[in-house]
Amino acid sequence: MTYMKKPNVRHPGLRKNDLGLTRRDYEGLVSTLCAGCGHDSISAAIIEACFELDLPAHRLAKLSGIGCSSKTPTYFLNRSHGFNSVHGRMPSIATGANLANRDLIYLGVSGDGDTASIGLGQFCHAMRRRVNMIYIVENNGTYGLTKGQFSATSDRVSKSKKGEANLFEAIDLCTLAIHLGAGFVARGFSGDKGHLVPLIKAAFRYNGFAFIDIVSPCVTFNDHEDSTKSYDYVRAHNEAMDRLDLVPEREEITAHTEEGQTTTVRMHDGSLMRLHKLDDNYDPCDSESALTTLRKRYAKGQVVTGLLHIDNTDADLHELLGTTKQPLNAVPMGDLCPGNAELAKINKSLR
Amino acid sequence: MKKINDFVVKFANVNGSGSASANLLFAKSLFRMGLSVVPKNVFPSNIQGLPTWYEVRVSQAGRRARRGRVDVMVAMNPQTYAQDLADIVPGGYLIYDSSLPRSFGREDVNVLGIPIARMCADAYVSPRERQLFKNVVYVGALTALLDMDFTVVKQTVRDRFKGNAKLVEPNVEALKMGREFARRNFTCPLPIRVKKVKAAKDRIMITGNEAAGLGCLYAGASVAAWYPITPSTSLVEAFERHARKYRQRKDGTSNVAIVQAEDELAAIGIVIGAAWNGARAFTSTSGPGISLMGEFLGLAYFAEVPFVLFDVQRGGPSTGMPTRTQQSDITACAYASHGDTKQVLLFPGDPKECFDLTVDAFDLAERLQTPVIVMSDLDIGMNEWVCDPLEWDDTRKHDRGKVMDAEMLDRAKSFGRYWDIDGDGITYRTLPGTHPTKGAFFTRGSSHDAFAAYTEDGQVNAENMDRLTRKFEMAASRMPKPVIRKTSRTSKLGIINFGSTEPAVREACDLLSREGYKLNTMRLRAFPFGKEVAKFAAKHDRIFVVEQNRDAQMRTLLINEAGIPPEKLVSVLDYEGMPLTAGWVKREIEAVIEKDKSVAKAMYLSAQAM
Ligand SMILES: Cc1ncc(C[n+]2csc(CCOP(=O)(O)OP(=O)(O)O)c2C)c(N)n1
Ligand code: SF4
Ligand SMILES: [Mg+2]
Numbered sequence: 001m002t003y004m005k006k007p008n009v010r011h012p013g014l015r016k017n018d019l020g021l022t023r024r025d026y027e028g029l030v031s032t033l034c035a036g037c038g039h040d041s042i043s044a045a046i047i048e049a050c051f052e053l054d055l056p057a058h059r060l061a062k063l064s065g066i067g068c069s070s071k072t073p074t075y076f077l078n079r080s081h082g083f084n085s086v087h088g089r090m091p092s093i094a095t096g097a098n099l100a101n102r103d104l105i106y107l108g109v110s111g112d113g114d115t116a117s118i119g120l121g122q123f124c125h126a127m128r129r130r131v132n133m134i135y136i137v138e139n140n141g142t143y144g145l146t147k148g149q150f151s152a153t154s155d156r157v158s159k160s161k162k163g164e165a166n167l168f169e170a171i172d173l174c175t176l177a178i179h180l181g182a183g184f185v186a187r188g189f190s191g192d193k194g195h196l197v198p199l200i201k202a203a204f205r206y207n208g209f210a211f212i213d214i215v216s217p218c219v220t221f222n223d224h225e226d227s228t229k230s231y232d233y234v235r236a237h238n239e240a241m242d243r244l245d246l247v248p249e250r251e252e253i254t255a256h257t258e259e260g261q262t263t264t265v266r267m268h269d270g271s272l273m274r275l276h277k278l279d280d281n282y283d284p285c286d287s288e289s290a291l292t293t294l295r296k297r298y299a300k301g302q303v304v305t306g307l308l309h310i311d312n313t314d315a316d317l318h319e320l321l322g323t324t325k326q327p328l329n330a331v332p333m334g335d336l337c338p339g340n341a342e343l344a345k346i347n348k349s350l351r
Numbered sequence: 352m353k354k355i356n357d358f359v360v361k362f363a364n365v366n367g368s369g370s371a372s373a374n375l376l377f378a379k380s381l382f383r384m385g386l387s388v389v390p391k392n393v394f395p396s397n398i399q400g401l402p403t404w405y406e407v408r409v410s411q412a413g414r415r416a417r418r419g420r421v422d423v424m425v426a427m428n429p430q431t432y433a434q435d436l437a438d439i440v441p442g443g444y445l446i447y448d449s450s451l452p453r454s455f456g457r458e459d460v461n462v463l464g465i466p467i468a469r470m471c472a473d474a475y476v477s478p479r480e481r482q483l484f485k486n487v488v489y490v491g492a493l494t495a496l497l498d499m500d501f502t503v504v505k506q507t508v509r510d511r512f513k514g515n516a517k518l519v520e521p522n523v524e525a526l527k528m529g530r531e532f533a534r535r536n537f538t539c540p541l542p543i544r545v546k547k548v549k550a551a552k553d554r555i556m557i558t559g560n561e562a563a564g565l566g567c568l569y570a571g572a573s574v575a576a577w578y579p580i581t582p583s584t585s586l587v588e589a590f591e592r593h594a595r596k597y598r599q600r601k602d603g604t605s606n607v608a609i610v611q612a613e614d615e616l617a618a619i620g621i622v623i624g625a626a627w628n629g630a631r632a633f634t635s636t637s638g639p640g641i642s643l644m645g646e647f648l649g650l651a652y653f654a655e656v657p658f659v660l661f662d663v664q665r666g667g668p669s670t671g672m673p674t675r676t677q678q679s680d681i682t683a684c685a686y687a688s689h690g691d692t693k694q695v696l697l698f699p700g701d702p703k704e705c706f707d708l709t710v711d712a713f714d715l716a717e718r719l720q721t722p723v724i725v726m727s728d729l730d731i732g733m734n735e736w737v738c739d740p741l742e743w744d745d746t747r748k749h750d751r752g753k754v755m756d757a758e759m760l761d762r763a764k765s766f767g768r769y770w771d772i773d774g775d776g777i778t779y780r781t782l783p784g785t786h787p788t789k790g791a792f793f794t795r796g797s798s799h800d801a802f803a804a805y806t807e808d809g810q811v812n813a814e815n816m817d818r819l820t821r822k823f824e825m826a827a828s829r830m831p832k833p834v835i836r837k838t839s840r841t842s843k844l845g846i847i848n849f850g851s852t853e854p855a856v857r858e859a860c861d862l863l864s865r866e867g868y869k870l871n872t873m874r875l876r877a878f879p880f881g882k883e884v885a886k887f888a889a890k891h892d893r894i895f896v897v898e899q900n901r902d903a904q905m906r907t908l909l910i911n912e913a914g915i916p917p918e919k920l921v922s923v924l925d926y927e928g929m930p931l932t933a934g935w936v937k938r939e940i941e942a943v944i945e946k947d948k949s950v951a952k953a954m955y956l957s958a959q960a961m
Contacts, residue, residue: 056787057787058783058784058785058786058787058788058791059784061628061783061784073793074793074805078791079787079791081781081782081783081784081791081792081793081794082791082793083793083794084795084796085620085623085794086646086647089616089647091620092576092612092616092617092618092621093620093621093623093624093627095576095610095617095620095624096574096576096620096621096622096624096625096626096627096628096632097624097627097783098624099608099621099624099625099630100573100574100625100626100627101628101629101782101784103784104783104784121613121614121617122613122616122617122620124613125613321608321609321610322603322604323604323605323606323608324600324602324604324605325604328574328606328625329573329628331573333748335606336568336573336598336606336631337568337570337571337743337749338597339743339745340743340744342597343741343742343743344740346741347553347555347740347741350555350556350557351553351554351555
């Protein structure tokens with residue numbers, strides 16, 4: 001059962017962050033996923049990122065759909081409110097939650113079935129609306145929770161555990177996200193925490209729709225030899241495009257500065273992100289270049305990881321709608337209800 | 352045949368020809384002359400070229416239902432001449448465009464030909480103007496024929512084009528053109544005519560969707576998400592229009608977020624997300640949208656997320672008759688979603704009640720922590736109704752229900768999202784971001800215990816389901832009460848109705864009463880039913896349940912949920928899509944009374960007791 005609480009043992013030696021909290025304060029309940037499931041590594045990376053960023057966990061809301069992946073918000077950030085909604089509809093819940101209170105951080109967690117099939121429409125529309133949130137897909141190329149059917153991100157060359165061929169082309173969520181104007185598009189691998197944690201941290205710093213597609217092997221249904229989402233396959237074909245550094249100091253520097261192989265991007269909160277490119281031929285600030293690189297590398301069977309595209313110039317949903325800075329859920333009723341004198345005027349206009 | 356302030360005028364047009372605005376001008380001018388008008392717009396699901404009608408009943412007695420049949424028919428659509436002609440009462444009038452003169456072959460109808468197309472062709476150059484002003488010309492002719500106060504009509508034009516002054520003059524000129532023609536060629540006024548009266552001055556003319564949109568504004572809704580569908584679209588549009596004015600801050604930002612979603616699933620998802628996060632939120636749709644929202648309605652019921660959903664009902668099933676009215680989503684909404692679900696429904700009976708019940712809906716939703724569905728329909732939602740003015744009590748406090756803030760959390764020993772500490776089935780919720788260490792919980796649609804944790808313990812789940820039942824039963828006592836109208840204290844015959852059938856039922860009841868049939872009526876305003884409902888049923892032997900659907904959905908609900916013996920409930924059903932007439936209701940009830948021996952017995956008993 002998943003409501004098992006972790007024993008509350010205090011380790012006096014545990015490192016504390018600026019809020020005086022330890023990693024333990026960012027944990028959740030004990031995971032009930034299969035031992036070795038990639039999703040658990042992602043939960044650990046999220047905990048790590050939040051701890052390192054000194055995030056006040058109660059100012060974050062975690063939202064998900066349905067699936068093994070969507071269960072994971074129970075396994076991290078116990079101090080955050082969570083919403084495990086219905087299959088494929090987390091983007092709309094996140095959109096509404098964000099509209100009601102723009103001051104919180106919204107972390108959406110989904111699966112490849114949840115996002116690329118039943119929820120494809122909502123995923124696309126949340127991106128084009130530029131909802132300010134982090135959207136993580138824990139991508140295992142299969143439906144874990146319903147026991148191993150192909151998902152829409154399963155590569156055409158991939159075979160099921162029973163050896164069935166996959167008849168259909170895969171949907172590449174990063175390509176789709178770039179096409180639809182997401183300003184932060186990254187891919188990570190659950191098996192490379194060192195690379196993943198900075199990506200998640202950068203996503204938290206980003207203002208707008210930050211998308212991370214995280215390849216996350218399903219050890220039970222999709223970790224076999226003919227799978228392109230297995231640990232072995234991804235380790236062998238992983239091509240990191242860049243390495244990220246988050247620089248907290250707020251030195252005066254313009255948004256995009258080229259320093260040879262390093263691109264520096266100023267994030268919304270004033271901090272800087274240094275992007276050390278490992279491939280000369282692509283520019284993460286240029287969506288065309290990112291798309292070309294993705295397509296070429298995919299054709300070679302490579303799994304490209306890293307921050308693939310960034311554009312932090314666009315307005316988010318609230319800015320587009322012109323909503324007030326004050327969270328809508330905090331606007332007093334007295335300011336929302338025009339009162340009887342105004343109603344009398346409205347009545348008059350209806351005569 | 353003299354008819355003063357008591358007749359029906361009907362306009363037969365082709366849709367897309369710009370007639371709506373002229374027809375509304377006609378109705379509004381009569382309303383401003385103090386008359387009771389009942390305008391009904393009968394339109395096709397189409398943008399251009401199909402028949403459309405606009406009917407205005409003027410009622411001396413202040414009736415609000417359709418009457419049926421027509422005294423003055425303005426037949427502008429040759430496609431429907433035959434049908435329109437047949438609609439006219441003997442001695443009535445047919446006005447038609449006589450640019451191409453013709454005869455109609457009904458001796459008992461007075462035909463008034465006006466060469467409208469020719470007049471407009473002579474007066475205007477652009478094809479658009481030639482078309483548009485045709486509508487204004489026939490209204491002009493009617494001002495003379497019916498003896499309307501021309502000053503009022505002109506003022507109505509001026510108000511209509513406020514902010515676009517250069518349109519006023521041409522419209523007035525076109526009115527005059529029709530008016531002069533009628534004066535020169537016919538004996539004006541006709542025996543059918545109007546006379547200015549001093550009506551209760553404060554009445555308003557408003558659609559239910561506009562009133563419901565205003566209700567959302569006054570209820571403090573700050574998030575709305577929707578997907579366009581007739582007949583619900585104008586509800587959010589009205590909200591948006593008023594919000595533009597009343598939710599604007601000095602710095603130019605606004606206290607509202609309105610999103611046109613990609614579909615109804617997203618619309619309700621956005622609303623649930625916002626409501627979960629503490630904003631008052633709503634969405635508005637019609638039958639097909641309700642079907643799409645099914646899964647989410649179950650989640651919101653089970654996870655106990657409060658929001659308001661409007662179902663402006665139209666003809667179903669499927670796409671059905673999208674521009675006709677029906678009350679056919681009753682069971683679909685009452686039991687919306689899979690598993691054991693029950694939803695709270697409110698049934699406004701006119702636009703004023705759309706306003707009042709909308710505000711109540713938001714309070715009830717947050718008090719009960721559940722979705723509340725406001726069951727309007729096309730007739731209330733889209734037609735203009737004459738109503739008492741909307742009212743707001745400035746001392747009214749919005750009921751935000753049981754929400755724990757940081758201070759309460761600090762004082763509390765422990766917090767369980769679904770922990771029924773008050774024993775009323777309603778538990779406390781917290782909003783995300785409230786407290787650094789307390790009050791966080793996990794909202795989920797899967798089975799959960801009092802602390803919102805996932806559980807597969809069947810007994811724990813059953814207990815939670817029982818609590819939801821208790822909550823729903825308790826809710827019955829908080830619902831708006833049914834409106835009971837007694838014609839006789841002893842009558843054993845009753846009528847149960849709800850929503851837009853009210854005017855026809857009331858009028859029918861009065862007509863039946865004149866013939867010696869005394870029926871008491873109960874207009875339902877909410878589900879779950881309060882105890883008044885079963886009480887009313889207990890006091891009557893035969894009860895006619897008037898509703899606009901084929902399957903007697905409200906009757907089913909009354910049997911299932913109020914425990915009323917089926918044999919007591921006699922269905923009076925209409926599913927042709929038009930607002931009811933009193934005549935039809937009366938005939939249906941009379942037919943049953945005359946045929947059904949047990950009804951006769953109930954009548955007999957009531958006569959005995961009198
Ligand atoms: C409307 C609906 N249809 C089907 C399901 C059954 N279902 C549960 S999880 C799931 C697939 C999940 O796949 P994915 O999102 O990839 O998550 P994973 O388990 O692989 O992490 C399905 C089809 C459901 N819960 N709801
Ligand atoms: S079935 Fe696959 S995805 Fe689900 S928990 Fe097990 S390993 Fe993870
Ligand atoms: Mg999956």
